Amino acid sequence: MCGILFGIQRTKDVSSLEYSRTWSTLQELNARRGPSAQDTHSVKIDQDYTQCGDVGSGKEMTFYGAVLHLRGDRVTRQPHVSKTGNILLWNGEIFDGIFVDHHENDGEVLMTKLEAFSQTDNVQSHTNRILQVMASIEGPYAFVYFHALTRTIHFGRDCLGRRSLLWHKRNNEGSNIDLPFILTSVGYSSFRKDLMLMEEVPADGIYRLALEAQSKMSLTRYPWASATSIQPIPNEVCSRMPLPFGKVNDHIPTVNELAEPFPKDIKFDQAHPEVVPFVTEDMRRAISDMIEILGDSVRRRVQDIPRTGQLHEARVGILFSGGLDCLCLAALADRFLPQDEAIDLLNVGFENPRTVRAQAAEEALALKRLKKLSTSVSNTGESKTNSPITQPRSKYNVPDRVTGYESLAELRRIAPNRHWNFVEVNVPFDEATAHRGEILERIAPLETVMDLSIAMAFWFASRGIGFIKDEEGELMSYTSQAKVLLSGLGADEQLGGYSRHKEQFSQSGWEGLIQELQLDLDRISTRNLGRDDRIISDHGKEARYPFLCTNVVQFLSSLRVDLKVDLRYPRGVGEKILLRHVARELGFKRASSHWKRAVQFGARTAKMTESGRAEIGQQIVDRGSE
Template sequence: MCGIFCTVSLNSKINFWKMYNSLNLTMKNRGPDAHNEILLNHDSGFIFFAGFVLWQQGEKLQKQPVAKNDFIILFNGDLYNINKSLSMSDTTWLANRISECHTHEDLVSLVKVLEGPFCLIIYNKVNQMLYFARDTLGRNSLIIERHQSGLNLLSTSRHYSKEQLSSIELPPLGLYQIRVNDLSSCVLYPWQPINEYTGQLIRILDLTLNWQTKVKKIISPSWLLSHETQLCYDFYKYDYSDNFKTLYDNLISQPQIKLALDNLDILLCASVNARIKSKPPFCCVCLKSKPTECRHAKICILFSGGIDCTILAFLSHKLLPIEEPIELINVAFERISGPSTFEQAWSVPDRKTSLKSINELKRICPGRCWTLLEVNVTRSELTNILSTHIKHLIYPLQKILDESLGCAFWFASHSSSSTSRVAIIGSGADELFGGYTRHRNSYTRCHGNEAVRQNAVKTELEFDWQRIPARNLARDDRVIADNGKTARAPFLEENFVAFVRSLEPYQKCCFAFPEGIGDKLLLRLYGYRLGLTDVAFLKKKAIQFGSRIANKKQNASQNSDILIF
């Protein structure tokens, strides 16, 4: 995961170096392996580019920014489903393709086919046009800021109390285009038609940046086009049995459900395989000395013990060489009212489920070295690092939920015992398969007929899906990347997402069944079929409660006192 930075200034005399220098350490945490800068003048000022690289792909490291023909390119992310040699980095491949673009239409056509988590900044020196984008699912962070003399685009930022600065996470709505000598307007080529929610995001963006966004032709990547399921089954037509395993055995034997699970398996295995194979042959320790062989773990799973992350751990086991260890990182926060023993202090719900789940993995995956890394965070350590460092990574977000989740992911990925540079995370599973309590509530609290209740679930799932980039993904990218790890989310792969979202709610979850049985039912059935016959029935708390970082008496949607500057 790289750190990218671009400043457009309409005043060539402005001294922005103090701001940039204060970001250097954070950017180097994201990209410790290489650093480069380019400064160019334009008609009304200057434009500055800086790149900080975490080497994950290709036989050799590619510095950024890349200057190629008429273009300057900054790229942060991973590209999948493209035809390129494994010896070439994504940045090199993309720079070569961009340099061949002769028209605006060529550039749009190229961006349209890119798949994977990425943020992209492209500058055309000839017409002084700047393009920038987050991928269609908004998996990586790109913050956009307006200051007195211009504009910043950057992976991660921080608040400056003496600066007139307006910051916002760039909504991942499509490809943006501006003229660097006129920051009063912006052109957006959206990934898909603008709806009520995305229209509101544009209005907030315009208000924050004091410009006007003009929406132009829709780009429409092919994977985003509507897909209708050909599968005909309904979980609600099956009777609940007190014997969970009998129920699951019955469900997975149904031909149409079996076909859905087969499709799920093909797509998820391909997604996991791409995300664990694309990495250097050395861990973060051996990368410096580059021995002839590295036997340390190179990937980790951020591991709460739930069905989502345990499936990812199992599939990683299937696809990695048996001699390569896999790290499972579990985080726990000290009980606020101190218990009497050390064991009680860290016996949080997620620690308990992780121990149950790793035992099942050891049972069904003989020969694999599973390394469970237990990260224990004291309240004093949490308070100190949150107030001095993590709050800047969470910026510009300010909610209590952002504080809780941001800290949980930062401390997990910060584990001093970890040697991995790739963190596999389960993001997206709850939004896709119906894993939140509010999804169940939308069904149980609806007083209409079955069709009305299913529509209520569908509306709630869609709402969660639209807001996942702003609610989770960009923030999680910033806090995990700060520890020199690339976060990769196999559930958020384009083809996998297209298939799961083509299914009806009643084909993914069933809230007529109890909690831990009917929520994320299709995914639980998949895990059960893989052999995770105990984990499939584990009830799982949200990470902020499972790790015990959050206080249930707090309102997660309220502003955090620590994050308000």
């Protein structure tokens, strides 16, 4: 994982106050993403596009890369610069599609691949080859590539948008763009009026920027498209990249294909873990295939991570709420990591004043009732042995903490030889408030109150500062050193885990459910992946999403809908039914019936204060003026 930063500006304007402030701020922020190494490379180009010396009327391009060492035997600095003057900034992971030996750095391998056809001076031919290479990669990425011979810059994100990339462009209309132009992995809030405005680069294709005379540049988009969705787009070239997965299977299951009807009085809940929906032969094959394909995705994401600490220290952490998704990832990661190596389970809980006040009022009422009962018992002379006893609850005993410990017990039962570090990340309200402005800056340009609630949970969890219990059950300070964090994101979108899926099924049946699943897949790149990448990488950590491996997405998209989600069943049974069967196959009984709980409610970051977007904006303005 890396922080990449690219800028192009008129040479005479590079030292302008606005540009220099913006560049300095972005360079500092990107350095946080790559603490292993940082480097810069600049190229000056005159109006005739020949690389030259200091010509004030020309353009200057600057490439900055900050590296987090996660691939290869050594730290490989970037930008990657070839002998022919081509330059690559790479923020990604190649897990498949292009062979990368575990001793190699994937950025270097990609640069070698691009250099193989770099001698062509035909712009469209060169672009087509780049599109072929980028479309072949299985893994998350954002990149910037300058080809000296054709004077073009290609950039973009993978088709699911798993890596963040922001841009600043002066002209948002048409194909011509004014200078300056900036691309960056991370930005700052739109409320910062002293710096240039940043927006997310859409994960809708690969872009080509052609350098032209004066301050103009032409921008062309080469979109991702499935074989079933290619339609003419006005003012756009015909070259397109095929998506590595198809549309969601729109087959409506027939009566014969569906599982047998079930009696209304059957109890599907955690109190009856032995009661499960009937498993058809089709479902049995889907379970086996899901374990194999998801397992391979996890294997590729946990193997060959360089060691930076002691042999027994965790290299892998899991954002662990105790829910179904992260629990399955933990069980699969256990299969592919050495048994003497710990795995960190990062479980976050917040001191939420609103919840603490409600909890205190509830406990006060219970105590009042206890005193009243005690007085009544004393007056009648009855024994007090059966009197209820009330214990104060920890302010960090949030729903995800309770679920986390329940799931930990099952995890230790099925994988007793693994050392599981259950990291209690406890966040006092004052500390959350102190870092609020910093977190607000990282989520930009997504700046809603809900974005903030989710981001706060991920920011503190990925920081990894908390407590673990020793053998006597006493809490001791602990800081996770794991640089790779697995996340279950993508499971709910593809397997029908949200309440809106239930609503669509209730209103429009299987057809409405299929349409909602397709909508979730189509918009997954725009909703939260860029934001989460910016948040987690702020600590020099990398998030990896096994459920969003394109092989997993392809498999789930091809499956008949009822094999993924069957909302004829009650909550805790029908949503993500395939993954629930997978969990049972992996050995989990109680956890297989856990309900979906959004992170902001599970960690209690929702509504910590009454502030809205206006107050958020003011806090950022105040922070920027410090």
